[in-house]
Amino acid sequence: MTAITVSQTNIVCGSCGVPHSMPTQQYETIQREGGFWTCPNGHSRGWAIGTDAKKLAECEQEKQDMQDHIDELHVIQERVEGADLVKQSAIVGLRNTIKKLRLANKKLRTRLKAE
Numbered sequence: 001m002t003a004i005t006v007s008q009t010n011i012v013c014g015s016c017g018v019p020h021s022m023p024t025q026q027y028e029t030i031q032r033e034g035g036f037w038t039c040p041n042g043h044s045r046g047w048a049i050g051t052d053a054k055k056l057a058e059c060e061q062e063k064q065d066m067q068d069h070i071d072e073l074h075v076i077q078e079r080v081e082g083a084d085l086v087k088q089s090a091i092v093g094l095r096n097t098i099k100k101l102r103l104a105n106k107k108l109r110t111r112l113k114a115e
């Protein structure tokens, strides 16, 4: 005859304080996936949300936080690009003004030479 060893987890009921136990594998599965058992006096014990669901929710929150940061960076990028467009427009305006001044200067020199 082969002996089967089953690991047990000892638990004290949080409602009535009665100690009891259950197979560790069952306890860990309930903890991980969420679920309940009853103590010998019938009190429901366990977790409404298992650790797997909590980890998934945390990952979803981190993913959302990262997306929020990416969205903020896109807003900043658009502002910087907008500022660059304003700067480039000012540069084009200055170049046009310089061209007009050079042209006026050239006309003035030509007129002075003629006189």
Ligand SMILES: [Zn+2]
Pocket: 013, 014, 015, 016, 017, 018, 039, 040, 041, 042, 043
């Ligand atoms: Zn109990």
